[in-house]
Amino acid sequence: MSEIEQLSCQELVELVTEYLEGALPEPDRARLEDHISGCDGCRDYIEQMRTTIALTAGVRHVELSPAAEEALLATFRDWKKS
Amino acid sequence: MTRRRYSRGMEQVVSADESRLVEALQAGDERVFEQLTREYNASLLRVAQIYVTSRAVAEEVVQETWLGVLRGIERFEARSSLKTWIFRILTNIAKTRAQREGRTLPFSALERPGTVPEPAVGPERFLPPEHERWPGHWSAKPEPWPEDQLLAAEARALVEDAIEALPPAQRAVISLRDVEGWSPDETCNTLGLTETNQRVLLHRARSKVRLALEDYLAETTYE
Numbered sequence: 001m002s003e004i005e006q007l008s009c010q011e012l013v014e015l016v017t018e019y020l021e022g023a024l025p026e027p028d029r030a031r032l033e034d035h036i037s038g039c040d041g042c043r044d045y046i047e048q049m050r051t052t053i054a055l056t057a058g059v060r061h062v063e064l065s066p067a068a069e070e071a072l073l074a075t076f077r078d079w080k081k082s
Numbered sequence: 083m084t085r086r087r088y089s090r091g092m093e094q095v096v097s098a099d100e101s102r103l104v105e106a107l108q109a110g111d112e113r114v115f116e117q118l119t120r121e122y123n124a125s126l127l128r129v130a131q132i133y134v135t136s137r138a139v140a141e142e143v144v145q146e147t148w149l150g151v152l153r154g155i156e157r158f159e160a161r162s163s164l165k166t167w168i169f170r171i172l173t174n175i176a177k178t179r180a181q182r183e184g185r186t187l188p189f190s191a192l193e194r195p196g197t198v199p200e201p202a203v204g205p206e207r208f209l210p211p212e213h214e215r216w217p218g219h220w221s222a223k224p225e226p227w228p229e230d231q232l233l234a235a236e237a238r239a240l241v242e243d244a245i246e247a248l249p250p251a252q253r254a255v256i257s258l259r260d261v262e263g264w265s266p267d268e269t270c271n272t273l274g275l276t277e278t279n280q281r282v283l284l285h286r287a288r289s290k291v292r293l294a295l296e297d298y299l300a301e302t303t304y305e
Contacts (some may be wrong), residue, residue, distance in 0.1 A: 048296065
């Protein structure tokens with residue numbers, strides 16, 4: 001009977017963000033953890049998501065062009081004079 | 083590990099530190115201005131690029147934002163945090179520019195129910211629903227990733243490209259949450275998203291970046 005309550009891998013991958021955000025409501029969280037305790041594929045999948053998040057945290061921050069930064073400073077100096 | 087350096091949400095009272103920043107800015111302290119612009123420009127650009135098409139226009143929007151900040155700082159009343167206030171100025175300017183460009187705002191489509199779902203992983207990776215024993219289970223399961231290859235600069239460049247390729251709303255959410263380390267609350271407030279929509283956008287964005295990495299590793303590992 002527990003079959004009905006089991007999560008498939010295909011369903012699980014759609015719940016990963018909620019799970020990692022700590023936003024997955026209780027019966028679902030337990031079902032998810034129950035699933036990964038017996039499923040290598042899903043365990044690896046969640047690990048890959050964690051790695052993805054860690055790598056994303058390491059990407060370069062976008063920057064203003066040097067010309068735009070110059071202009072910004074000029075704006076500030078103009079403002080200060082006014 | 084995920085970086086967690088959330089400030090305490092948007093409604094926080096202005097901290098002593100921030101009051102000092104505001105006062106210094108009001109007094110025309112150039113170093114403080116530079117410090118603030120360095121801290122916020124990346125996020126400001128990210129948010130601006132949701133609304134306007136080109137990078138050049140986004141840079142103009144950031145310029146205008148700081149001008150708005152300088153013109154308004156005298157009247158800043160600390161009812162919101164300085165950060166919230168700055169981003170509100172940006173969003174107003176960016177929306178006006180977008181309207182002038184005749185663009186519709188990218189979030190509106192997402193508020194509508196029935197938007198086509200984008201699966202995190204393609205259905206071909208799973209056994210079909212009519213499978214006798216394991217419907218919806220992996221037919222091609224993910225393999226553990228080799229750590230050493232992820233350290234390559236190539237992997238980082240790949241993540242950057244994958245983020246750039248996302249639709250604007252997804253790109254903005256993943257940039258603020260995972261690149262800039264914003265909290266869900268800050269992200270929702272600044273982008274005007276519900277918590278659920280914010281999470282859906284983040285989910286789609288992260289799923290696509292994961293897929294890009296998986297494809298990359300499959301090529302470099304087995305070729």
